[in-house]
Amino acid sequence: GQSLEQPSEVTAVEGAIVQINCTYQTSGFNGLFWYQQHAGEAPTFLSYNVLDGLEEKGRFSSFLSRSKGYSYLLLKELQMKDSASYLCAVIDSNYQLIWGAGTKLIIKP
Amino acid sequence: DAGITQSPRHKVTETGTPVTLRCHQTENHRYMYWYRQDPGHGLRLIHYSYGVKDTDKGEVSDGYSVSRSKTEDFLLTLESATSSQTSVYFCAISEGTGDTGELFFGEGSRLTVL
Numbered sequence: 001g002q003s004l005e006q007p008s009e010v011t012a013v014e015g016a017i018v019q020i021n022c023t024y025q026t027s028g029f030n031g032l033f034w035y036q037q038h039a040g041e042a043p044t045f046l047s048y049n050v051l052d053g054l055e056e057k058g059r060f061s062s063f064l065s066r067s068k069g070y071s072y073l074l075l076k077e078l079q080m081k082d083s084a085s086y087l088c089a090v091i092d093s094n095y096q097l098i099w100g101a102g103t104k105l106i107i108k109p
Numbered sequence: 110d111a112g113i114t115q116s117p118r119h120k121v122t123e124t125g126t127p128v129t130l131r132c133h134q135t136e137n138h139r140y141m142y143w144y145r146q147d148p149g150h151g152l153r154l155i156h157y158s159y160g161v162k163d164t165d166k167g168e169v170s171d172g173y174s175v176s177r178s179k180t181e182d183f184l185l186t187l188e189s190a191t192s193s194q195t196s197v198y199f200c201a202i203s204e205g206t207g208d209t210g211e212l213f214f215g216e217g218s219r220l221t222v223l
Contacts, residue, residue: 099152102151
């Protein structure tokens, strides 16, 4: 079967750096998305990776290793507004999106 | 922000009653999706559409049907609601798949089946 694994919860301190991991086992790979979802709201797009390496977008970066079936989202200079769930999703060989269950990020002052 | 709206945003209904959720987009995107989101689960695809009158099942399609008679509207129907269908339902749209597959989500519809 296909699976994506993410930690259910991560805690970090305001101003610090945090890494949220996603490992996947899917039939084929055609890209990986990260979305942010605040409580009670809809998911919103953060990043898309299809090649190995690090993509940087301001305070947020996303890394991909296709050979290891692994990605992480790196958030720098954490702010309280970054408290949210972070969802990873992989596009498989049939161009279907497979979703992880999400990681809840808790930020402490 | 993508123009995508869902209605109703909240609904409480009784077991056995029919329910229809509506998704409306103003972006003219080809693909439309219905997902459900439950605690401890990722987003799970119910049905999707790749054009007018072109729809296909997702991983959790049992008990649900959809229709897309116009590009802008995608309806999700629960013919006879059950308590297991209590969930938050998200509609999403995208221009394409793969690297054009970025999803834009509606605000969600919270359905409670008593």
